[in-house]
Amino acid sequence: MSANTPYDKVMLARAKGRATAAEYISRIFTDFIELHGDRHFADDTAIVGGVAYLGDMPVTVISMEKGRDTKAKIYRNFGAPNPEGYNKALRLMRQAEKFSRPVVCFVDTAGAFCGLGAEERGQGRAIAQNLAEMITLKTPIVSVFIGEGGSGGALALACADEVWMMENAIYSVISPEGCASILWKDSKKVRAAAQSLRLTAQDMKKLQVAEKVIPEKGTFDACCRTMAKDLRAAFTARMALPKDELVRQRYERFRKYGAQIVPEDF
Amino acid sequence: MDLRGLFKRPANELEKGGRTPAEATAADTFEVKRECPDCGRKIAEIDLPEMYYVCTCGHHFRMNARQRIDHICDEGSFTEMFSELETKDIINFPGYEKKLREARLSSGEEEAVICGTATVLGHKCAMFVMESLFMMGSMGTVVGERVTRLFEYATENGLPVVGFTVSGGARMQEGILSLMQMAKTSGAVKLHSDAGNFYLTVLTDPTTGGVTASFAMLGDVIMAEPGATVGFAGARVIEQTIRKKLPQGFQTAEFLLEHGFIDLITPRSEQKRVISTLLSMHEKKNGGDKA
Known part of the structure; x- marks a missing residue:
């Protein structure tokens, strides 16, 4: 796959037929057991969570699932989580902390769901809660962006020790469409918006928002095998850290995003 | 001076x-x-x-930030902090420099939040007040940095934080780095909270987007002004998504109270008294955590 402009990347990140989280999970882990529900209100089908083995290492897996065909997409609410999804994710992360299991998150969403019920049930609060709790979670977290990383809805599963991005994944404060219409009142300026927002995986690496860009070449199976190996290495290293040090480093990771990050080639 | x-x-x-x-x-x-x-x-x-x-x-x-500080804080007690932080066009976003100049002119401020320490009827606190006249209180790196530094200062000194929010959300013109401010500020609030310190948020009209989804909703006590619009997604976006008209009073302070997401609605005339009482009730013995 190749993409020339940032907008091409946006199209690739959203492309029909692109692997969704379920396909990564089935290849990277074994014995995945899905765990449902937020214990307050409902089970959000846009977020799939559970426990699995990464080699011989038990891990907690939390993913945003867009679904492949139309029926699945509707069932998964097109990967747009409601507050229950974030609450479920947080429940599973706390469980992971309790049992000293690392957490892998797969991020793929256009954003948190914009709906009446989502607001009534505290979408903003649910996201805020995840950000605050993830920063101090006493177990390692790696978040892998496999498609779209839409704003706060994506960040709520990405307050991690490391963020990895698939080569054609994107991460943005707002969709290029939203940016074009709000800022320039012109939905046709979406290409310019995609360019200006700096939303590609390569931009994330430059801005130190992502630690790693994963090439999308070779077979998908081979890519997943490599990812499994890299996840194990990342977790093994971080599990060796004292928990306070782990949390300190994660706080510092986000603490640095201020005016001091000045990439030269923008 | x-x-x-x-x-x-x-x-x-x-x-x-x-x-x-x-x-x-x-x-x-x-x-x-x-x-x-x-x-x-x-x-x-x-x-x-x-x-x-x-x-x-x-x-x-709506009231601007300096007016609010005058209204809530004891006369002359507010000492501004972190005003030296300067906003830069980090990702070279088209038109941002001009927007910043306009925002400085229309608000008379350098950024969309003012931070400092103050007393409210004699009770000391760290305080941040957001400014709607500066790019609708949007959060970029400097807003995030000022708020984070305020929480870190308050944690270090065992001080409570009182924060007045007004915001359209994360600032598009600083791209992903604006989004990162949500995580950064939430982390600082969490450490302040874990150290046993009190945090009161006062949600004012409008508090939306990335600020709602981070430090605005993380208060130990969440107060709102009557009629304030508070929500995550914009009402227009929701209407477009669900293709329905939203009910009257949706995303108001009263709506949030009804749904259990805020503690109380306090009119401006009562705020000083209620805030000082809450500060008094959460006062730390022996002047805080400092060992």
Whole structure:
């Protein structure tokens, strides 16, 4: 796959037929057991969570699932989580902390769901809660962006020790469409918006928002095998850290995003 | 000496229906009146500060950050911090420099949040107040940095934090780094909380997007002003998504209270008293955590 402009990347990140989280999970882990529900209100089908083995290492897996065909997409609410999804994710992360299991998150969403019920049930609060709790979670977290990383809805599963991005994944404060219409009142300026927002995986690496860009070449199976190996290495290293040090480093990771990050080639 | 706040700030053009600057000068005379959107009463602009910008019918007009500081803090007690942080166009976003210049002119501020320490009826706290006249209180790296530093300062000194929020959300013009401020500020709030310190948020009109989804909703006590719009997604976006008209009163402070997401709605005239009482109840013995 190749993409020339940032907008091409946006199209690739959203492309029909692109692997969704379920396909990564089935290849990277074994014995995945899905765990449902937020214990307050409902089970959000846009977020799939559970426990699995990464080699011989038990891990907690939390993913945003867009679904492949139309029926699945509707069932998964097109990967747009409601507050229950974030609450479920947080429940599973706390469980992971309790049992000293690392957490892998797969991020793929256009954003948190914009709906009446989502607001009534505290979408903003649910996201805020995840950000605050993830920063101090006493177990390692790696978040892998496999498609779209839409704003706060994506960040709520990405307050991690490391963020990895698939080569054609994107991460943005707002969709290029939203940016074009709000800022320039012109939905046709979406290409310019995609360019200006700096939303590609390569931009994330430059801005130190992502630690790693994963090439999308070779077979998908081979890519997943490599990812499994890299996840194990990342977790093994971080599990060796004292928990306070782990949390300190994660706080510092986000603490640095201020005016001091000045990439030269923008 | 910091001269900011001593001079009269330019009036909010939007609230006056988008007048040109030439007309706005005339707006400072006693003849100019503002119409209350709730009851239609016309109130002389010159009387509004004394009324804390609240109509006799109870409608709360927007208030700028310095006015709010004057209204809530004991006279002369507010000491500003972190004002030296300068906003940069980090990702070279088209038109951002110009937007910043306009925002500085219309608000008289350097950024969309003012931080410092103050006393409220004698009770000391760290305080941040967001400014809607500066790019609708949007959060970029400097807003995030100031708020984070304030929480870190408060954690170090065992101080409670009182924060007034008003924001359209994360600032698009700083791209992903604006989004990162949500995580950064939430982390700082969490460490402040874990150290046993008190945090009170006062949600004012409007508090939305990335600020709602981070430090605005993380208070130990969450207070809101009557009628304030508070939500995550914009109402128009929701209507487009669900293709339905939203019910009356959706995303107001009253709606949030009904759904259990805020603790109380406090009119401006009562805020100083309620805030100081809450600060008093959460006062740390022996002057805080500092060992």
